[in-house]
Amino acid sequence: MNIDNYEKHSVGVKALILSKLYYSVLSKSLESLGVERYFSVLNFLHNNNGCNQQCICNNLAIDKTAMVKVIDYLIKANFVERKLNPNDRREYFIVLTKKGLKQTTEIVNAFKRIDEKIFANTSKQDQLVFHKMLGQLAATLIELPATDLFFNYKKTKKQKK
Amino acid sequence: MNIDNYEKHSVGVKALILSKLYYSVLSKSLESLGVERYFSVLNFLHNNNGCNQQCICNNLAIDKTAMVKVIDYLIKANFVERKLNPNDRREYFIVLTKKGLKQTTEIVNAFKRIDEKIFANTSKQDQLVFHKMLGQLAATLIELPATDLFFNYKKTKKQKK
DNA sequence: GATAATAGTTATATTTGTAAACTATTGTAA
DNA sequence: TTACAATAGTTTACAAATATAACTATTATC
Numbered sequence: 001m002n003i004d005n006y007e008k009h010s011v012g013v014k015a016l017i018l019s020k021l022y023y024s025v026l027s028k029s030l031e032s033l034g035v036e037r038y039f040s041v042l043n044f045l046h047n048n049n050g051c052n053q054q055c056i057c058n059n060l061a062i063d064k065t066a067m068v069k070v071i072d073y074l075i076k077a078n079f080v081e082r083k084l085n086p087n088d089r090r091e092y093f094i095v096l097t098k099k100g101l102k103q104t105t106e107i108v109n110a111f112k113r114i115d116e117k118i119f120a121n122t123s124k125q126d127q128l129v130f131h132k133m134l135g136q137l138a139a140t141l142i143e144l145p146a147t148d149l150f151f152n153y154k155k156t157k158k159q160k161k
Numbered sequence: 162m163n164i165d166n167y168e169k170h171s172v173g174v175k176a177l178i179l180s181k182l183y184y185s186v187l188s189k190s191l192e193s194l195g196v197e198r199y200f201s202v203l204n205f206l207h208n209n210n211g212c213n214q215q216c217i218c219n220n221l222a223i224d225k226t227a228m229v230k231v232i233d234y235l236i237k238a239n240f241v242e243r244k245l246n247p248n249d250r251r252e253y254f255i256v257l258t259k260k261g262l263k264q265t266t267e268i269v270n271a272f273k274r275i276d277e278k279i280f281a282n283t284s285k286q287d288q289l290v291f292h293k294m295l296g297q298l299a300a301t302l303i304e305l306p307a308t309d310l311f312f313n314y315k316k317t318k319k320q321k322k
Numbered sequence: 323g324a325t326a327a328t329a330g331t332t333a334t335a336t337t338t339g340t341a342a343a344c345t346a347t348t349g350t351a352a
Numbered sequence: 353t354t355a356c357a358a359t360a361g362t363t364t365a366c367a368a369a370t371a372t373a374a375c376t377a378t379t380a381t382c
Binding site: 003004005006007008009010011012013014015016017018019020021022023024025026027028029040043047055058059060061111112114115117118119121122126127129130131132133134135136137138139140141142144145146147 | 164165166167168169170171172173174175176177178179180181182183184185186187188189190192201204208216219220221222272273275276278279280282283287288290291292293294295296297298299300301302303305306307308
């Protein structure tokens with residue numbers, strides 16, 4: 001079993017394949033959980049419990065219309081609740097339930113475990129360079145002209161005729 | 162405009178976000194082309210013209226049933242043709258048309274241009290470490306237990322009762 | 323010659339992504 | 353203080369992606 005010629009690809013293709021491999025391993029290690037999707041959202045919520053939907057979108061580069069369905073799904077699974085912010089009645093806080101808190105602990109650990117495992121044979125120095133580079137690449141890409149995608153804030157530009 | 166707290170994410174999440182950013186920039190820079198999808202497939206075909214569908218799947222980690230539609234789409238757009246291999250009549254060679262060859266040249270260049278741009282301010286040494294790490298991570302992940310996903314060869318395991 | 327394996331297809335269902343239009347609320351500026 | 357813009361979130365409709373299973377045709381293996 002193999003991904004052929006991985007080293008020949010561009011950075012974008014490598015990143016996409018790497019994320020596919022990663023999520024495939026993650027799903028396997030979390031098979032027994034009550035949800036089978038949106039692990040990254042739950043992982044994020046564990047560290048940012050009570051943030052609003054837009055915040056999740058901005059952090060994970062997910063479109064806000066897609067996020068509606070994600071939260072609906074997680075509510076149905078009894079992992080989170082929507083709580084209206086009384087000080088700004090436009091937004092809802094997304095809060096983990098008791099069950100959600102317990103389960104997300106496992107998810108957080110699964111992420112950590114995989115990260116540890118794949119870096120096990122790598123020097124601390126190389127790991128630092130790697131993470132520094134990832135940050136730089138993301139920062140550079142954000143500054144280049146791009147299609148709107150998940151950047152909801154840009155959409156208004158088109159509305160004016 | 163920004164991706165908040167990028168540096169806090171796990172490798173898998175970072176890779177996914179990075180690929181989203183990358184493809185968003187890529188799409189923008191190829192807006193004028195006759196296709197608006199499957200750039201990585203076309204980029205791959207440019208360097209592997211005449212390979213079969215399974216080969217594309219193995220290289221880009223795409224499921225073979227999805228690949229059927231991708232190739233259908235590219236045939237419709239007059240970018241590629243299916244040519245039956247006379248020596249093994251199960252497989253088709255995927256061959257770029259004249260139009261396809263011309264267009265994929267632009268795609269290949271777009272990939273290269275972005276890679277050059279995002280690495281412009283990075284030392285050759287760091288780039289080497291980065292690519293070496295990407296390869297190592299992918300290789301490690303492939304060895305870990307995973308859900309089947311795009312690994313078509315594994316599916317046979319389940320067929321036997 | 324039977325069986326397994328491979329390349330590719332079809333069908334179906336679900337999920338995800340995209341665009342546009344929408345409500346409700348809050349912020350801002352004349 | 354009213355008008356307008358911006359923000360948070362939702363809905364709808366449609367296109368595309370993903371997953372599963374069953375399928376044909378062909379080739380490889382024993």
